[in-house]
Amino acid sequence: MKKLPFLLFVLHAIVMCANAQVSVQRLKTESLTNPVGLDVTQPRFSWQLISEKRNVVQNAYEIKLSDDKARLTKNKVLWQTGRISSGQSILVAYQGPSLVAGKHYYWQVRVWDNNNKVSAWSTPASFQMGLLQPADWKASWISPGYQEDSVWAAPLMRKEFASDKKIKEATAYITAHGLYEAQLNGKKIGEAYLTPGWTSYNKRLQYQAYDVTDLLKKGTNAIGVTLGDGWYRGAFSFDHGRNHYGKDISLLFQLDITYTDGTTKRIVSDDSWKSSTGAIRSNGIYAGETIDARLDKKGWATVGYNDEKWSSVKVNDFSKDLLVATYNEPVKKHETFKPVKIFTTPKGEQVIDFGQNLVGWVVVNANGKAGDKITISHAEVLDKTGNFYTENLRNAKAQDHYILQGNANEVFEPHFTWHGFRYIKVEGYPGELKPENFTAVVLYSDMEQTGTFNSSNALINQLQHNIEWGLRGNFLDVPTDCPQRDERLGWTGDAQVFSRTATFLRGANNFFTKWLKDVAADQMPDGRVPHVIPNILANWDAGSTGWADVSTIIPWNLYLAYGDNRIIEAQYPSMQKWVGYMQGQAVDNLWKNGNHFGDWLFYSVGNNDPDGASAVTDKNLIAQCFYAHSTQLLINAAGVLGKTDDVAKYTALLKNIKDAFVREYLTPNGLTISNTQTSYVLALQFDMMPESLRQQAADRLVKNIERYNNHLTTGFLGTPYLCHVLSRFGYSDVAYKLLLQESYPSWLYPVKMGATTIWERWDGIKTDGTFQSETMNSFNHYAYGAIGDWMYRVMVGLDEDSVGYKKIRIQPHVGGGFTQASASYLVPYGRLSAEWKKENDKLTLDVEIPANTTATVYVPATNADKVMEGGKALAAQKDIQVAGTEKGYVVLKVGSGKYSFSSIE
Structure with missing residues (x-):
């Protein structure tokens, strides 16, 4: 094909964009963005149509998929649907060749709208398969092998390994009996906390998959994993009984590396690992966590650490049949709060108010002598006299204890617990309580706000x-x-x-x-x-x-x-x-x-x-x-x-x-x-x-x-x-x-x-x-x-008229002395919103309907002649169908787009 001059090329692109009424964005696989570690053999694809025009729907789509991103864009694919005449844009099931455990896949979609205009191919999305059957796990369950200096101290496990080639990609698969935090070369793997999460462990145990390519380096690498008691064996439930699911605390770890030359390497948990304990002396969901920084093994998760005095590990024959991939969003850190008030209660207690009842923990900065002990207690409210109130916690101690090492600028935060609180009581802090030394960190499952x-x-x-x-x-x-x-x-x-x-x-x-x-x-x-x-x-x-x-x-x-x-x-x-x-x-x-x-x-x-x-x-x-x-x-x-x-x-x-x-x-x-x-x-x-x-x-x-x-x-x-x-x-x-x-x-x-x-x-x-x-x-x-x-x-008035909001019903109920109310909602097809305002006898109703959906809008009015949209009579609006009146509403049928209705009574 003869090359177009650059200006002509740009003009051609502008014309093509103008002709295309719609673009495709927000691609998801199994309702997740670029997930890692799927074990669904027929994953489903979803996308959203984006258009500024009204009445846009999808008439057809085409998906293509490859195991290589470069080949995908060159149309060298493993699976391609061809044009499918369908308005379906959510949860379209994969129908191609069997997917391979651990493998990356890339996919794109394009759509045809109701004017038969085709969109550009979307930006590629990706997903990676997880381990699909027990035989895919080559790792062994391992437990600490030391004579425990403290039966409830958090175990540390480590291993060094060589990687002498240029790395293309690497995936770590991890789970535990208990909770885990993993590191590669001293850096935390992933952003999740309280993993592997809580399931009915005796029937289903989740593992997590992480892309760790950027954490590895050519040469020697070090893995470090800390384990916590968690729901598995920690004190829990009304009787504070331990060992609800088992007495052991164990790790299952597998790292699969692919090099740029096509060769692979696998690092697994086995009898070559070492175990010890460190600064976390106890941890519990109700009790809180105790950290003694004097016992910290500095650099234990990095290359070159001397672990000669560490113990070997025990290899266990625990089942892998119950292992399942993780689909729910992990617990992550979110908002942070600084103190809004630091004060002394009538009882003489030093208390910090963060202004919001929240769930998470407090990060503490301190300078003091070795052996200084800081105790952080947590409460939701103060009593009527202004004192720290914890009776409603019942037998949950909800305390974190930090023992200083004696170095400057020590930072403490828990790992395997969480607290519900607005206030903390601080005991034993070396020095004056200052806002800059206390930060409340909020934890919750990382679900998208919709x-x-x-x-x-x-x-x-x-x-x-x-x-x-x-x-x-x-x-x-x-x-x-x-x-x-x-x-x-x-x-x-x-x-x-x-x-x-x-x-x-x-x-x-x-x-x-x-x-x-x-x-x-x-x-x-x-x-x-x-x-x-x-x-x-x-x-x-x-x-x-x-x-x-x-x-x-x-x-x-x-x-x-x-x-x-x-x-x-x-x-x-x-x-x-x-x-x-x-x-x-x-x-x-x-x-x-x-x-x-x-x-x-x-x-x-x-x-x-x-x-x-x-x-x-x-x-x-x-x-x-x-x-x-x-x-x-x-x-x-x-x-x-x-x-x-x-x-x-x-x-x-x-x-x-x-x-x-x-x-x-x-x-x-x-x-x-x-x-x-x-x-x-x-x-x-x-x-x-x-x-x-x-x-x-x-x-x-x-x-x-x-x-x-x-x-x-x-x-x-x-x-x-x-x-x-x-x-x-x-x-x-x-x-x-x-x-x-x-x-x-x-x-x-x-x-x-x-x-x-x-x-x-x-x-x-x-x-x-x-x-x-x-x-x-x-x-x-x-x-x-x-x-x-x-x-x-x-x-x-934001409601569905069919499942998944393919058809939408907007019927506000104006009243209560309100002059305004609004809501927005990211439905599977895009952003849906409505806002009504009332001023004297005039009511305005602004709505937004996502592409590839339709809506029935109920405008509070006695007849259609009293309703306008965009300042024009409904009769002049070809995009709006008047369906009648119903119990004080004018009923309208509309397609996607933004509308501004008004009525005067």
Whole structure:
């Protein structure tokens, strides 16, 4: 081809770009960006279309894949789809030749839009396969071989090796019984902490894969690994028992090196390694960590360190059959906080306030004498007199101890623990406490932030802040109930009620998918689901309604948010087993036995409630509602998977469940036997009543709320659905009254009391400044943060009309005295957003719809003539279809793009 002059070439490029309506960005493999260590043999590819134009959809795509990036761009590929006529741009499954363990692959995609314009090929994305079967592991499990100077001191393991050729690429595969931190040539491998994470270790143990090419050098290299007790063998659970999964502490390490000449080398954990102990003398999730810098073995993870006095290691014959790759995002460091106040309490304690209840640890800088001991204690709150308060931590010591070596500028931070705190008490610090010497570091799973919310109400904005920080504090590899006391367990009820809010705020699909595998793994043979996952409680701690329903609710919520039917397929047997258990327990289709938590931590007005109108909701009524709900979700899942026989079977069962509910718990005029807010909320949310009785049941719910001066009385199971039910039945004004209530019990009461996270109890701190029961009073507990789901999907109106937001519904509910509310959400197809503003009689609604989706927009107005877009009448807008009016809204059909609607009443 004859070369074009440069100017002509540039003009040609500009014309081509102008003709192309769309570009392709944000390529992901298995919902991850350039992942390393996949063990899925048919990974799925996703991408987003980017265009400034309206009404852009994908009509076709083409993917190509190679095992070499240079060959990919030259079109020398292993697999190419050709043009596929499809609008699918998320989770497109690989259909090429078998993928090889440990190998890198590179892929690109291009698309054709609805005007048949083809995009340029995307920037290449990559993924690397992990170890696909036990035989791919050539390493051996090794444990320290020394006579332990301290049974709980953290072991150190090291090995030096030669690498005399130029390195093309190198991958380290690591896991442990316990926790590990690994180094190459003195530099940390990866950015993750608390690896390999927490799974049901006796059934599934994750390994991590790291690209360590840049950490290696030609010549001699050194590997160093520190091990911690962690969940595997550390003191944990209510009894603080040790060795829940095993007594050993062990390492499995494999380093695969490929040289530029095509040859390879493998370094593995074996009997050539050495072991010792160092500065970390003890470590525990509840107790904290003790570091004695005098025992630090300086340079132990670097080349040339003299390890002659180190012990050999023991080689163990532990199984490798349970090893699985890691897909959920690792725990990483995130925000940092400096002290906002340093003060002395009335008791004379030196305390530092970081201004935010957070989860992580404090990095301490100190100068002092050898043997000086600094103790850092952690607390969430101060008591009413301003003293350091730790009684709610129960038996968790939550203390880090640092013993100085005596050198200048010593820096301390933990490795194998974490704390929930806003305040620290400092004892033994050599010198004056200065802000520059203390930094709080926040830890949580590194999920992408996907959702935002803002409004004209400062208290509601603080509530949103608290919801976000409740997630950050408790999404630490598993969805924990609390991060501070001697618990920190994966309570199933808490997770399921918050899951819909979580999927808005963060890209939680991989996080929850990993955890759901442990839900299925730890499910009892009879179908009961344990109260906590991974399960470290007794076998009878299982099967509570609203908790065990995590097995049906979260898979369905993930499917709604991300459109991933593999989640449904993988969890379907677990869903069936749980519904089967309830069916087996039921008599005449009524489930009236079992040990249930019920509407946990509901509000009762006690002596001021003589006729019991706010009394605890009947636990069997609640169980029947969730029995129906899980059955409905199983029907939905069976439909997705094409299991028509199951759809018919469970549809018949659902009718029997609901008929039994009506007979047992409902009077002929729609009064529930409990007559509580939660009883009406659940019955209405799950459609337990005949349709003819539903509106009057909603009316009864409102009367109950009004009786208590527009306060809620619901607990963990009723609260998440309360405002949704009110809005569904025409009472958004009442939902707003509940949302904006500032006195106890309410969402804003903790905000007014200075909370920076969501509390476990409505009155964690009472109006007189005293505390609720110290045996159960967490100040970082996300369950009641589930109100966020109503704020995003109803108040602002961002909702799905089909799974994965391929079709979108935007229906704001304006009210509550708000003048503005906005939310944005990174759905699988791109950025979705809406903002409404109200000024006098004028309402504006600005929306953004991502490419390759369509939306139905509900503009608050009585007729289309009163609605304008971009300052023009709707009749003049060819991109907008008026679909009619509905209950105070003008209904519009739109494609992708940005729109600015306004209406005047």
